[in-house]
Amino acid sequence: MYTTALIGCGRISFKHIEGVVSNSDTMRLIAVCDPVLDRAREKREEYQKCCTPSDVSVYEDYRKMLAACKPDIATIATESGKHTPIIIDCLDAGCHVICEKPMALSTKDADAMNESAKRAGKKLAVCFQNRFNRPVQKLRAALEAGRFGRILHGMVQIRWNRNHTYYAEAPWRGTWAMDGGTLMNQCTHGIDLLQWMLGEEAVRVQAKTRRFLRSIEAEDFGAAIVEFKNGSVGIIEGSADIYPTNLNETLSIFGEKGSVVIGGLAVNKLEVWRFADADRIGDTEDRVLNPYEKDPPTVYGFGHDALFKDFVEALDTGREPLVSGEKGKKALEIILAIYKSQKTGHAVDLPCDFSTMEMVGEFNT
Numbered sequence: 001m002y003t004t005a006l007i008g009c010g011r012i013s014f015k016h017i018e019g020v021v022s023n024s025d026t027m028r029l030i031a032v033c034d035p036v037l038d039r040a041r042e043k044r045e046e047y048q049k050c051c052t053p054s055d056v057s058v059y060e061d062y063r064k065m066l067a068a069c070k071p072d073i074a075t076i077a078t079e080s081g082k083h084t085p086i087i088i089d090c091l092d093a094g095c096h097v098i099c100e101k102p103m104a105l106s107t108k109d110a111d112a113m114n115e116s117a118k119r120a121g122k123k124l125a126v127c128f129q130n131r132f133n134r135p136v137q138k139l140r141a142a143l144e145a146g147r148f149g150r151i152l153h154g155m156v157q158i159r160w161n162r163n164h165t166y167y168a169e170a171p172w173r174g175t176w177a178m179d180g181g182t183l184m185n186q187c188t189h190g191i192d193l194l195q196w197m198l199g200e201e202a203v204r205v206q207a208k209t210r211r212f213l214r215s216i217e218a219e220d221f222g223a224a225i226v227e228f229k230n231g232s233v234g235i236i237e238g239s240a241d242i243y244p245t246n247l248n249e250t251l252s253i254f255g256e257k258g259s260v261v262i263g264g265l266a267v268n269k270l271e272v273w274r275f276a277d278a279d280r281i282g283d284t285e286d287r288v289l290n291p292y293e294k295d296p297p298t299v300y301g302f303g304h305d306a307l308f309k310d311f312v313e314a315l316d317t318g319r320e321p322l323v324s325g326e327k328g329k330k331a332l333e334i335i336l337a338i339y340k341s342q343k344t345g346h347a348v349d350l351p352c353d354f355s356t357m358e359m360v361g362e363f364n365t
């Protein structure tokens with residue numbers, strides 16, 4: 001049984017509580033921490049409603065919590081710009097860490113986190129939970145089985161609405177120091193999926209970003225073309241400005257012998273499934289598509305439960321988690337290269353060293 005502590009009890013933290021609850025055969029929550037104590041108490045209650053009897057300590061200072069409780073696993077859901085020091089402290093204190101996305105806001109910080117995990121001999125995972133969506137796993141299995149033949153191109157569209165109220169709710173959102181713009185916050189999941197399917201080795205990025213409508217520092221729209229080492233090309237379209245509400249998040253992957261499109265509100269709905277070998281395999285499109293498939297209740301989907309399960313399996317077997325810190329850095333690096341391309345007006349080669357802080361003032365004209 002892995003003792004677990006939650007650091008950061010805001011908007012997304014209910015997904016971490018659900019993740020521990022759904023893995024209660026292997027994980028037990030022992031502490032929650034937030035400088036806003038009421039938020040921490042609320043999480044304790046959420047957990048205790050599902051798992052009784054259970055002692056959960058409440059802390060406002062995570063360092064005191066680490067010293068007193070010595071959890072096996074720390075899960076981090078603080079503002080993105082605060083992840084790095086907290087995660088390094090947790091790793092140094094002997095915890096394995098599950099961290100919200102994006103893991104950091106600069107390539108240097110991501111490297112420091114990965115080096116700390118290595119030095120401490122601890123596992124680090126990043127919450128790209130959409131990798132565990134059922135159709136995404138199905139697509140990945142087809143890809144790994146070689147059913148696409150040569151992979152040609154892919155596209156991710158994130159057409160969502162994050163309005164004034166969303167940004168006003170938490171002043172850190174949309175800032176270069178704590179968040180980045182919609183590409184770093186909302187679109188990072190889709191960008192992770194795109195790069196995962198297109199070979200995980202992005203070599204060049206050309207992009208335009210804009211701050212069209214929102215009163216934030218960072219971008220609310222971005223368009224990019226990403227070239228991969230295997231020759232495939234990825235196209236990214238991400239917006240927080242879609243009128244009047246969230247429209248779709250869609251991943252399309254096209255190969256020589258296969259086409260797959262997964263859409264819905266947040267890549268949970270299979271829309272196209274066409275393969276040259278479909279008759280032989282027995283998964284022709286009419287058999288696979290389910291017209292009654294529904295979107296999950298929130299855009300966060302159901303993936304945290306599976307990601308936490310995968311993490312525990314990684315600890316038990318000694319393998320890396322599916323979305324390790326090294327894998328989690330890949331989408332971050334692409335987004336930072338997009339930012340750099342916007343700033344310089346040129347294509348950017350990867351590996352690339354960049355930070356959201358280098359974008360300060362970009363849209364101030």
Ligand SMILES: NC(=O)c1ccc[n+]([C@@H]2O[C@H](COP(=O)([O-])OP(=O)(O)OC[C@H]3O[C@@H](n4cnc5c(N)ncnc54)[C@H](O)[C@@H]3O)[C@@H](O)[C@H]2O)c1
Pocket residue numbers: 007008009010011012013033034035036039060061062077078079080081082086100101102127128129170185299300
């Ligand atoms: N995986 C997803 O789909 C998903 C969805 C939303 C947000 N996120 C990510 O989760 C993170 C949090 O986002 P949010 O919307 O929940 O933010 P939020 O502002 O609602 O919550 C952050 C919480 O962290 C607390 N906190 C700050 N410093 C702390 C510290 N030193 N110790 C303990 N707690 C501290 C704050 O008081 C706040 O309660 C961000 O990195 C965000 O990008 C991920």
